Amino acid sequence: MTTAVAAPFRFFSLRVVTTRRLGPSLVRVTFGGPDLDRFRSEGRDQSLSLFLPHPGQSEPAVPVDRGDGWWQAWRELPDDVRAVMRSYTLRALRRTPGGPTEIDIDFVLHGTEPGSAVPAGPASRWASRARPGDRVVLLGPAVADNRAIRFRPPSGTDLVVLWGDETALPAVCAILSSLPAGLPVHAWLEVGHPGDVREPVTAADARITWRVRDGRAGPDSAATLDALRAARLPAATAPYAWVAGEAGRVRDVRRHLVRERGLDRRRVTFVGYWRQGLTEEQLHQSGA
Template sequence: MTTAVVAPFRFFSLHVVRTRRLGPSLVRVTFAGQDLEHFFSDGHDQSLSLFLPHPGQSEPRVPHELGDGWWQAWRELPDGVRAVMRSYTLRALRRDPDEIDVDFVLHTPAGPASAWAAGAGAGDRVVLLGPALADNRAIRFRPPGDTDLIVLWGDGSALPAIASILESLPAGQRVRVWLEVHDAGDVQELTTAADAEVTWVVGAGSVDALREARLPAAERPYVWIAGESGCVKALRRHFVRERGFDRRRITFVGYWRQGMNEEQLRAAE
């Protein structure tokens, strides 16, 4: 396949190096490949599009070239042949050797991506649509320099981004975090130098918990919320209408929508 760089994104041909269970509902898959020497990202919530093979395929089928028409070209591939596409967040990028980590939520019942991740093994091949430029539009966590309080909310799909964001924050930065996971075993020890307070909510209820929370006084807060679209929109309205936050200082990202798969969500957008 063609792998020439088309800034700021390109296709990367990768293979699985190893997998590691992080909890009952979470698995980390580490990918490598020669193409990763061209992979660059300075973001802590870098979005990626991952293309997975169907059962029985040795590799995913994607368009041969990345250009303005790649989406339509992918859609025109026959059902059952066209690669399964799902959006994920980069968890980590390492050099020497070049590797990336992507964390998967294992759903019940399992969709095609969850089923693939649960059974992934060394050598399994995937294609990634990712950044060839370190600063790109798929990075959304961009707090203004004068921010005196960061508020983060996410469900399991946003956990990798939030973990990476926390690792990047300097000592003294005030942060309040709400994370919703399916199982108590999915709660992780998060690393940060920041002045962070993390609230874990098992099952539903994190939206109400944040709505009812008393936040520290701040003159220039910044909010980052990501996960299921309906929850994200509800929380954005809450911060703007009920808390009076400046909407320009709120970043909100719908990673998924209840009752819709990736193809349906992209078509709706």
């Protein structure tokens, strides 16, 4: 495959190196390839676009010419041929001196459990079956500090507030690992199963509250907001909040922080990673 720059991003042709099951709903896929020598990122909540093949394809179908017109060319490919594109967060980047560069991406396996009431999407199906050597294409950063990093606490921030569901867990873990020692952090994290709970590594003074749905699917904003309202935050003069996950709950959590907690809306970053009942394509079309 050829590659081209879509500054400040570029396409990377990658292969699966290993897969590792992290919990009932989570699998970590490690990717490698010579292209990664030019991959740049400062971590945090670095967003990536991943192109996956359909069943029966040996590699994802993406435009050969990946210049400025790649999006339209990709859209014009037949639906059953065009690579599946999904957004993910970089979990880890490893550079080995004299050796390979690898990245980790964590996938939430919606609907792959036996008897699940929620049908699995194409990315969940792909991740649940991924094997070493499988080929993908990634649109990722060619410069370290890029607009796909949204976690940007202003100078002087004296408290970080985080909320995320399982789709935001990789970003939350990467954010926590980037924070300085002693910075107060209060995080609420929601996952589907007890086995999906991951204890992040951080030097910050972090208090993490987990909410486990015990396999129950679907948003539950009432329970989420009840947990937030019951919590006491440390005193702070310049708090900053980052909220990501299911779009409806992200909206409700942001409203709670701004209207009920009094946080400055300019100091609240919010990202809807997905919306209940919609595919990523439908989410983009809805403008949500």
